[in-house]
Amino acid sequence: MAKSPEQQHPVQAFGWAARDTSGVLSPFKFSRRATGDKDVTFKVLYCGICHSDLHQIKNEWGFTNYPCLPGHEIVGVVTEVGNEVKKFKAGDRVGVGCLVGSCHNCEDCSNNLENYCPKLIFTYCSTYFDGTPTYGGYSDLMVVDEHFAIAIPENLPLDGCAPLLCAGITTYSPLRHFGLDKPGMHVGVVGLGGLGHAAVKFAKAFGVKVTVISTSPGKKQEATERLGADSFLVSRDHAQMQAAMGTMDGIIDTVSAQHPLLPLIGLLKSHGKLVMVGAPEKPLELPVFPLLMGRKIVAGSCIGGIKETQEMIDFAGKHNITADIELIPMDYVNTAMERLVKADVRYRFVIDIGNTLKAA
Ligand SMILES: [Zn+2]
Numbered sequence: 001m002a003k004s005p006e007q008q009h010p011v012q013a014f015g016w017a018a019r020d021t022s023g024v025l026s027p028f029k030f031s032r033r034a035t036g037d038k039d040v041t042f043k044v045l046y047c048g049i050c051h052s053d054l055h056q057i058k059n060e061w062g063f064t065n066y067p068c069l070p071g072h073e074i075v076g077v078v079t080e081v082g083n084e085v086k087k088f089k090a091g092d093r094v095g096v097g098c099l100v101g102s103c104h105n106c107e108d109c110s111n112n113l114e115n116y117c118p119k120l121i122f123t124y125c126s127t128y129f130d131g132t133p134t135y136g137g138y139s140d141l142m143v144v145d146e147h148f149a150i151a152i153p154e155n156l157p158l159d160g161c162a163p164l165l166c167a168g169i170t171t172y173s174p175l176r177h178f179g180l181d182k183p184g185m186h187v188g189v190v191g192l193g194g195l196g197h198a199a200v201k202f203a204k205a206f207g208v209k210v211t212v213i214s215t216s217p218g219k220k221q222e223a224t225e226r227l228g229a230d231s232f233l234v235s236r237d238h239a240q241m242q243a244a245m246g247t248m249d250g251i252i253d254t255v256s257a258q259h260p261l262l263p264l265i266g267l268l269k270s271h272g273k274l275v276m277v278g279a280p281e282k283p284l285e286l287p288v289f290p291l292l293m294g295r296k297i298v299a300g301s302c303i304g305g306i307k308e309t310q311e312m313i314d315f316a317g318k319h320n321i322t323a324d325i326e327l328i329p330m331d332y333v334n335t336a337m338e339r340l341v342k343a344d345v346r347y348r349f350v351i352d353i354g355n356t357l358k359a360a
């Protein structure tokens, strides 16, 4: 008979999990493995709420196993390390993003792209090497192979940098990989949510000219004054879009709802790159003719490898980049999820795990 979540491992742990497709989260007792030779064990202090958490707890992607304990924007302080751990010691500030395991043998792993490993293990809703389910950061403690642990710069506040572990790397990686990180370039950011606001901050820190493209005219002031974008386009305003045609070296498209690509492709210069980082449930229509005219590229990108995630957070430390967050107590999480459905957050909820997660 399969062991219960409380009996699978020796260390008792506590968090909030969803039990069914209602997605309602409630207190959940489970267990974590003892600190292995290469493991880092840490006390979780903060965990961001990513839009994927919302999809997963409701099984909207079709592969959720319940109980589902989400959270992959996790930061805390190391309490114990294994004998072979080199990068961390007790007391260090540490983070974990979307990944906790990969094969370490494939071509992608060899190129520090664990995020594209066919055998990657997600931080939650996956099965670990030992056959037990992975549970995420809406919990009191984490145990992780040190390879997947990220050192957090001393100057960054832990709550504000938690979202960088998913939203940050998801936007930093394509800016770097697609060469959209050169001063003087012009980059568009479509959608001003958790991902979009991180994209604006990183692109500005690279010295790039940033234009936010949004369906909501009301976000203009926010984008240009608070986040420092250079300009703002209302995507439904035909005249504005027309005037900006052929001006962008690249676009980071963070929108996960259905939306037309044609106007975005039109904004690109020749050789411009439209990079999708949102994940619409249904395929989008791809107009090919305008791609041919100007040798343009439509591409995708998904989070980033561990080496690049460390590079991203060190860069964030150097440039004082954090996410704009609304800090919430653990028992507010279900309300936060309802608000997230309506995009009613600027720009990321972060759960104050350390102060508000109380063992039942
Ligand atoms: Zn995420």
Ligand SMILES: [Zn+2]
Binding pocket: 102, 103, 104, 105, 106, 107, 108, 109, 110, 114, 117, 118, 119
């Ligand atoms: Zn691999």
